[in-house]
Every structure is written in structure tokens, then in C-alpha cells.
Amino acid sequence: MNRYALLLFITSILTFSGGISFSQEQPELSDLVGTADFFPRLHAEYTSADSPQEALELLHKFLPAVEQDDHRHKLLLDMAKIEEQLGKLENAQLHYQSAAFAPRGKRDFHALYLSALLLIEFADFDQALLQCRHVIRESADTELTHMARMQEARILQQQGEEAEAAAILHGLHEARDRLPAGVLYGMYILYASLPEKSDAEINSITQQLKSRFPASPEYGLLQEQIKRTPTAEVALGMVNAPDSLQAHGESVSDTLIQSTEKSPSDAASNDASADTSADASVEEGKADKNGQNQKSRAIQTGSFRDAENAHYMQRELEKQGFTAMVVQADVNGSTFYRVLVPIAYGETEEELVLQLKEKSFEGYPVY
Numbered sequence: 257m258n259r260y261a262l263l264l265f266i267t268s269i270l271t272f273s274g275g276i277s278f279s280q281e282q283p284e285l286s287d288l289v290g291t292a293d294f295f296p297r298l299h300a301e302y303t304s305a306d307s308p309q310e311a312l313e314l315l316h317k318f319l320p321a322v323e324q325d326d327h328r329h330k331l332l333l334d335m336a337k338i339e340e341q342l343g344k345l346e347n348a349q350l351h352y353q354s355a356a357f358a359p360r361g362k363r364d365f366h367a368l369y370l371s372a373l374l375l376i377e378f379a380d381f382d383q384a385l386l387q388c389r390h391v392i393r394e395s396a397d398t399e400l401t402h403m404a405r406m407q408e409a410r411i412l413q414q415q416g417e418e419a420e421a422a423a424i425l426h427g428l429h430e431a432r433d434r435l436p437a438g439v440l441y442g443m444y445i446l447y448a449s450l451p452e453k454s455d456a457e458i459n460s461i462t463q464q465l466k467s468r469f470p471a472s473p474e475y476g477l478l479q480e481q482i483k484r485t486p487t488a489e490v491a492l493g494m495v496n497a498p499d500s501l502q503a504h505g506e507s508v509s510d511t512l513i514q515s516t517e518k519s520p521s522d523a524a525s526n527d528a529s530a531d532t533s534a535d536a537s538v539e540e541g542k543a544d545k546n547g548q549n550q551k552s553r554a555i556q557t558g559s560f561r562d563a564e565n566a567h568y569m570q571r572e573l574e575k576q577g578f579t580a581m582v583v584q585a586d587v588n589g590s591t592f593y594r595v596l597v598p599i600a601y602g603e604t605e606e607e608l609v610l611q612l613k614e615k616s617f618e619g620y621p622v623y
Contacts, residue, residue: 289321298322299330308338320574323567329358333367340374347579349374350598353387354581360563361584365395369404376411383553385411402428402435406442418450425450429457432464440465441474554596555608555619559585566593573597576615596622 285301288294298318305311315335322328332355339348349371356368369391375384388411391404409424425443432440444461447454465475557573557580560566566582573580573595583594597619599608605621612619 285318289318295322295324295327302334308341312338312342320571323571325358325360329355329364332358333364336367336370345374345377346600349378350579350600353598354579357581357583360567360582363394365391365397365400369400369407372404372407376407379414381411381415385415399436402431402439406439406446409446410442413446413449418452421446422450422452425457429460432461433468435464437465437469437472437474440469441477444478554598554622555605555612556594556596556622557612557617557619558595560593560595561590563593566595569595573617576617578612578615578617 285294285297288297298314302311302314305314312335315331315338319328319331319335322331332351336348336351336355339345339351352367352371352374356364356371358364368387372384372387372391375381375387385408388404388408392401392408395401395404405424405428409421409428412418412424413421425446428435428439428443432443435443440461444458444465447458447461462478465472465478469475558566558569560569563582563584570580570582578597579600580595580597583596585592585594597608597612599605599621609619609621
């Protein structure tokens with residue numbers, strides 16, 4: 257048998273028995289967890305998913321396996337954006353808030369600001385105000401700070417604090433020639449809704465939009481060339497839109513650090529025994545300045561001196577389906593890393609505490 261005939265004979269046998277495979281089967285994503293190939297593959301799969309829902313399911317499934325801070329930050333932001341697209345706004349707000357604290361030792365203030373905007377849409381003004389003020393106090397981004405300042409005025413106006421809102425607007429007005437179009441438009445709407453509005457200031461803002469941003473959507477809204485979709489507050493009848501227009505957010509948190517504390521639960525063990533930043537009990541912290549009950553913002557499941565321990569608990573919570581974040585706090589010169597599970601919009605602290613207990617996590621509310 258010559259060489260050519262032998263080759264045909266071998267080829268026919270291999271074809272009959274199943275053929276020749278020259279490509280190695282790609283490993284499953286779950287098999288890559290813990291390897292350098294895991295995150296690039298996960299990113300490739302969810303960004304090429306057939307639908308936003310499929311991408312979201314992948315992110316939810318594999319987020320607990322992602323340990324590197326910048327990777328977790330990226331996934332949390334992408335989850336929030338997809339959830340906004342799908343109308344899952346409560347989940348989006350929680351993931352923006354988590355993304356704000358995902359980079360260890362740093363803060364993503366833009367993510368915190370996006371969290372605050374969604375809280376405003378839910379009319380959760382107290383929490384949104386705290387987050388905006390955190391951005392104002394800590395962010396080095398001047399434009400973002402101005403945007404947060406305008407939202408602060410918006411919230412105060414909604415809460416009936418017109419004098420405080422007006423004072424903030426006057427301060428922004430001094431910097432009007434450096435403000436972006438979105439902030440100027442928001443100021444215009446707020447000025448128009450104040451009991452004592454200043455025509456001079458309203459006119460100067462209009463002139464800024466006309467001269468600096470003539471082609472902007474904001475100037476188009478001002479000229480009534482674009483119809484503004486009402487905000488949640490207007491749609492629910494909570495407030496009236498002035499002159500058929502309503503300020504709308506552009507499109508988070510030491511809030512929880514500034515809360516009333518008590519000694520940590522056994523879940524934090526000996527590592528957190530010194531974290532007692534306030535002597536007042538949780539019960540004493542439930543009354544606000546008007547003597548009314550305050551809504552708790554999260555359940556604290558642990559407080560640690562070691563950041564790695566805190567992040568380990570965070571991952572364990574996420575594996576059980578909870579949204580968890582690590583918040584750094586300085587207490588009497590010592591640094592602690594607190595593990596917090598935010599209370600979702602519409603959920604009660606009692607429900608969340610029971611859910612945590614069912615998964616063997618102990619926690620208490622913070623305010």
C-alpha cells in the first residue's frame with residue numbers, strides 16, 4: 257500500500273470513529289474562578305450577552321467570586337447601569353452605593369452621586385441629602401461638587417427648607433459662569449419655585465444658557481422646545497411642577513458612618529471589640545431632631561480592624577444573595593472596617609434582620 261492510500265485509509269477510520277478534533281474545548285467560566293483568565297472571560301461573556309437580563313444574571317452569579325477591588329467596582333457599576341435599563345431602580349441604587357465604596361481606601365463619588373439621584377426619585381430625601389453632602393464634603397471634582405450642591409438645594413426645597421435652599425442657590429449663582437448646563441437648568445427651576453424668587457437671578461441664568469449652551473437640551477427645555485418628563489415626586493402628586501417644568505436629576509456614603517453605634521454583635525467577634533463610637537443606644541438614636549422615628553439605612557453585620565476580614569464577610573454575604581458593602585470608619589484614632597447590608601427601598605429592617613438570621617448572620621440597624 258503506497259503512502260497516499262495509507263493516508264486515505266487512516267482518514268476514513270478516524271472519520272468513521274468520530275472525526276478529528278483540532279480545537280480544544282473552552283473551559284466553563286466556573287472552572288476559571290481564581291485564575292487570571294476569570295475576569296477577562298466574565299467581562300467578555302456579560303458584555304456580549306444576548307440580552308441585558310442574561311448579562312445581569314451572569315453578574316449576580318459570579319460577583320461573589322470576584323476579589324480584586326477594581327474588578328468588583330467595575331462589575332457593580334455595570335450591574336447598576338443594566339438594572340437602571342431594566343427598570344430595577346431599587347437594585348440599581350444599592351449597587352451604585354456599593355460601587356462607591358468598592359475601591360479600598362478610595363471613594364467613587366460619581367457612583368455615590370448616582371445613588372443619591374435615584375434616592376431622590378424614590379422621595380427618600382433624608383438619605384439622598386446625606387449622600388449629596390458627602391460628595392460635597394469629600395470630592396475633589398469641582399463640577400461634581402456643583403451638581404451635588406444643586407441637588408442639595410433641590411432636596412431642601414422639597415422638604416420645605418426654602419431659606420436654606422435659597423442660600424445654596426445664591427452661592428451657586430456666584431459661580432454661574434463656570435457651571436455646566438445641567439446645573440444651570442436645575443437652578444432655574446428651583447429659583448422659579450421659591451416663594452421669593454429673584455427675576456434678576458433667573459434672567460442671568462437664562463442668559464448663561466443662551467450664550468454658553470444654545471444647542472443644549474437644557475436650553476431647549478427652557479424655550480419649551482422639548483417636553484420634560486415629570487419626576488416621581490410630580491407624578492405621585494407630592495409636589496407641583498412650577499410653570500409646567502420640574503427640576504430633574506442629571507443622568508454615596510459616610511451616611512452610615514455618621515450613624516448611632518452600639519457594641520458590635522458576636523459576628524464581629526474580638527476583632528471589633530473596641531468599635532464603640534457612641535455611648536447612646538440604638539433605641540436612643542431612633543428619634544430625629546423633631547422627635548420622630550428615623551428610618552434605619554442598613555444592617556451592620558460586623559466591624560473589623562482588619563480590612564481583609566471585613567471583605568471576607570462581604571463576600572460570604574454576597575454568596576448568600578445579599579448586597580453588602582465595606583465602609584471605613586475612624587473611631588477615636590482607630591480605623592475600623594464595617595460590613596453593612598443596605599435596606600432596600602420598601603424593605604423593613606425587621607425583614608432584613610430575619611433574612612440575615614436565616615443565613616446565620618447577626619446584625620443590628622444603623623441610622
